[in-house]
Amino acid sequence: MAKALITITGRQQYDDDKDQVEMKTIGTVDQDDENYIIRYNEELENSTMPIRARLNIAKDESKVEMIKSGPYSSCLIIEKSKRHLCNYGTEYGDMLMGIFGREVENAYNDTEGTFKFSYDIDINGAISSQNDVTIKFRLTE
Numbered sequence: 562m563a564k565a566l567i568t569i570t571g572r573q574q575y576d577d578d579k580d581q582v583e584m585k586t587i588g589t590v591d592q593d594d595e596n597y598i599i600r601y602n603e604e605l606e607n608s609t610m611p612i613r614a615r616l617n618i619a620k621d622e623s624k625v626e627m628i629k630s631g632p633y634s635s636c637l638i639i640e641k642s643k644r645h646l647c648n649y650g651t652e653y654g655d656m657l658m659g660i661f662g663r664e665v666e667n668a669y670n671d672t673e674g675t676f677k678f679s680y681d682i683d684i685n686g687a688i689s690s691q692n693d694v695t696i697k698f699r700l701t702e
Contacts (some may be wrong), residue, residue, distance in 0.1 A: 562589045562591040562592070562600075563589060563590055563700045563702050564588075564589055564700065564701045565587070565588055565590045565599075565698040565699060565700050565701060565702050566582065566585065566586075566587060566696045566698065566699050566701055567586050567587070567588045567590075567601055567657075567696065567697070568584070568585050568601065568696070568697045568698070569583065569584045569585075569586075569591065569694065569695070569696050570582070570583045570694070570695045570696075570697075571583075571606075571692065571693070571694050572655045572689060572692065572693045572694075573690045573691070574579075574582065574691045574692075575689065575690045576654070576685055578684045579656050581631050584603070586601045586602065586603070588600050588601030589601075589636055589697075590674075590698050590700065593621060595620060595621075596615070596617040596618060596619055596678065597617075597618045597620065597647060597654050597667065597669060597674075598614070598615065598616070598617055598618075598666075599614075599616040599618070599659060599696065599698065600613070600615050600616075600643070601614050601677075602614070602616065603629075610631050611631060612627065612629050612630070612632065612633060612690070613627050613629070613630050613631055614628070614633035616676075616696070618665070618667060618676050618678075620664065620667065622641070622665045622666060622667055623640060623665065623666065624638060624639060624640035624643075624662065624665060625637075625638075625639040625662075625665055625676075625678045626638055626639075627639070629650070630653075633650035633651055633652060634648075634650045635648055635649040635650045636648055636680075637646070637649065637660050637680075638642075638660060638662075639649075639662040639665065639678050639680045640659055641661075641662045641663070641664065641665055641681050642662065642664045643661070643662055644660065644661045644683075645659070645660050645662075646658070646660075647659075647660045647664075656684070658682050658683065658684055659682070659684070659688070660680050660681075660682060661680060661681040661683065661687070662678070662680050663679040663680055663681065664678060666675065666676070666678070667677045670693075671700075672699065672700050673697070673698060673699045674697070674698055674701060675695065675696070675697050675698075676695070676696045677693070677694065677695050677696075678694050679691070679692060679694070680695040689701040
């Protein structure tokens with residue numbers, strides 16, 4: 562497990578409205594036979610406990626599992642051309658959402674890399690948003 566500077570950029574589109582958020586953090590990057598594994602914490606305003614995030618990104622570019630635990634827990638599965646019902650925790654309670662994976666891309670070497678994935682969120686079968694995530698990392702050790 563190697564320490565890394567991680568930059569996460571998320572873009573969402575709801576109908577004609579577009580939004581972008583970016584977060585920089587220190588975390589770890591690791592790998593096993595099938596996945597690249599990224600771990601980091603998300604600090605929340607008005608909370609003493611961070612959310613711990615773990616992303617398992619398939620080396621074969623077939624899927625991403627995004628698991629978050631802490632005050633709000635969630636598990637999203639983004640798999641190319643498949644829809645999964647996923648639990649997403651918020652301060653107001655849990656929501657069940659459909660996640661349809663569009664793309665997963667990996668560009669990884671020994672010191673840095675970029676992971677991209679995109680997916681659609683639907684609630685009650687109606688598309689709620691289209692999402693694109695880019696995760697860039699650079700090892701610090």
